[in-house]
Amino acid sequence: MEARTFQSKCPECDAELEIPDDIISGEIVSCPDCGMDYEVKLTEQGEVILTPAEIEGEDWGE
Amino acid sequence: MKVGVFGASGYVGGELLRLLLKHPRVEVAAATSNKYAGEFIHRVHPNLRGQTNLKFMKSNPSKVINDCDLLFVATPHGVSSSFIPEIAETGLKIIDASADFRLKDPQDYVKWYGWEHKCPEMLKKAVYGLPELHREKIKNAQLVAGPGCMAATGILALAPIVKSGKIEMNRIVVDFKVGSSGAGGKPTLSSHHPEHYSVVRPYKPVGHRHTAEIEQELSILAGEKVSVAMSAHAVNMVRGILGTCHVFLTDPISVIEVWRLYRNAYRDEPFIRLVRDRKGIFRYPDPKIVVGSNFCDVGFELDEHTNRLVLLSALDNLMKGAAGTAVQDMNIMCGWDEREGLQDSGLHPI
Numbered sequence: 001m002e003a004r005t006f007q008s009k010c011p012e013c014d015a016e017l018e019i020p021d022d023i024i025s026g027e028i029v030s031c032p033d034c035g036m037d038y039e040v041k042l043t044e045q046g047e048v049i050l051t052p053a054e055i056e057g058e059d060w061g062e
Numbered sequence: 063m064k065v066g067v068f069g070a071s072g073y074v075g076g077e078l079l080r081l082l083l084k085h086p087r088v089e090v091a092a093a094t095s096n097k098y099a100g101e102f103i104h105r106v107h108p109n110l111r112g113q114t115n116l117k118f119m120k121s122n123p124s125k126v127i128n129d130c131d132l133l134f135v136a137t138p139h140g141v142s143s144s145f146i147p148e149i150a151e152t153g154l155k156i157i158d159a160s161a162d163f164r165l166k167d168p169q170d171y172v173k174w175y176g177w178e179h180k181c182p183e184m185l186k187k188a189v190y191g192l193p194e195l196h197r198e199k200i201k202n203a204q205l206v207a208g209p210g211c212m213a214a215t216g217i218l219a220l221a222p223i224v225k226s227g228k229i230e231m232n233r234i235v236v237d238f239k240v241g242s243s244g245a246g247g248k249p250t251l252s253s254h255h256p257e258h259y260s261v262v263r264p265y266k267p268v269g270h271r272h273t274a275e276i277e278q279e280l281s282i283l284a285g286e287k288v289s290v291a292m293s294a295h296a297v298n299m300v301r302g303i304l305g306t307c308h309v310f311l312t313d314p315i316s317v318i319e320v321w322r323l324y325r326n327a328y329r330d331e332p333f334i335r336l337v338r339d340r341k342g343i344f345r346y347p348d349p350k351i352v353v354g355s356n357f358c359d360v361g362f363e364l365d366e367h368t369n370r371l372v373l374l375s376a377l378d379n380l381m382k383g384a385a386g387t388a389v390q391d392m393n394i395m396c397g398w399d400e401r402e403g404l405q406d407s408g409l410h411p412i
Binding site: 012015030036 | 317318321322336338339340341342345
């Protein structure tokens, strides 16, 4: 059976995010376009809140 | 359909042959080179050994006209304008990869190239062959002028933001790093290995000819005169160009608005990819990733400190910067899927 998803928008770049409908709080979703990671929080009403997860930048140490 | 390549011994000619020999809808009927006439093509383009038994023939326009339905021209700048008018009279479709028909104003040839144009009346008939800007005109064109490699790199990075009108149109700075194949196949002291290896050489800090094309095309998009300050550097690559374009905003813009602007502009473009990634090594466009492909990668970063938007673009100068776009133009002129013969990804690693 095909996994069901619902659509959301990436808060960083506005790309379409496909979120599995069986996702649970604490899981990470990643934007295919800009690479932002979001930690998922599900509210009691079933609403999905995406909180940016920390991503390390490139540091050459200058 | 039978096609010919006029001036096929140079790097752009070789890249055209590489693409056309495996294109599903065309047969290469003629490849000309006065220097190598009678010689097998793979003696000059060794990557094509085993791909064809074709030999170079003398550059005889009337012979090529009889053998071909469409002609690619890859001669040095200033050459094609002497023979294209004669060929064009026959109705043959022509895609000229040289600079001879890119500019609309004949005086720009005097200013930027130092010569009077031989057939200025044809400049208005030629279509500037950047599909992302002129697809509809290319469909019905008889003569298409392939864009310059750095011009294409800069225009594709800048077009959406210029069209939006959100920047100062007289303060656009473009900086290019270009690989050695951009200098063509004829050896010079500056292309000699000990002189070129490891360079980051500003070979044209001001006054580069491609400035004229960039200004011409961006001015059309802006609906007003656009000024571009361009610098070009030779770097230690064989293929590839990185364009770093600095524009200054007249109104604040957010990251998500820039994303929307560029995604709307390029959503349906088969060879433009937006690259501004928060993960991985290649977070912005890099020529290394597009070598051998027809992709132009475009990215950006906002600098709130100076109210600046930095647009970055990378392409393979022989592909999207020349032969790849020429084949894309042919596909459009013939009503074919414009991706045909151009769907290779770049090599990684390389």
